[in-house]
Amino acid sequence: MSEASPCLSCGACCSHFRVSFFWGECASAGGSVPDDLVAPISPSRVAMLGTDCKPTRCVGLVGEVGSQVSCAIYHERSSTCREFEASWTDGLANPDCDAARAAFGLAPLEPRFDELYFEQSA
Structure with a gap:
């Protein structure tokens, strides 16, 4: 039985970390991230607007952190976002x-009971 991602009621990572990545992931370079949502931070890297300053909040984050959130560019998001996983997604805690x-x-986050049960009985 699959449950909704804990990320949909969190969004803390989108309001805590700078989201930087290679500029080649931008739409103008053949990638998927909309150019108007990034700021240059070096000759080869960009950051999502809102994560390049304090207080941090990605321009793509919709909703209230800790309540209900979503990503306005989920299908176009950068590799940095695609690779960030909630704790226990793959059975391991994520300190970030x-x-x-x-x-x-x-x-x-804590591991789900059914995951623990199946790991222990294997």
């Missing part, structure tokens, strides 16, 4: 996920 959640007063 935990740190972002803590910055917003959210408890770290």
Whole structure:
């Protein structure tokens, strides 16, 4: 049985970390990230607007952190976002996920009971 991603009720990573990546991921270079949503940070790297300054909040984040969120450019998001996983997604804690959640007063995610049960019985 699959449950909704915990990311849909979090969004802390999108409001805590700078989201930087190679400029070649931008639409004008043949990638998918809309050019008007990034700022240059070096000759070869860009960052999502809103994550290049403090307070941090990605321009693509919709909703309230810790309540209900989504990504306005989910299908066009960068590799940095695609590669970031919530804790326990692959059976391992993600200290960066935990740190972002803590910055917003959210408890770290815990492994689901059914995952623990199947790991222990294998």
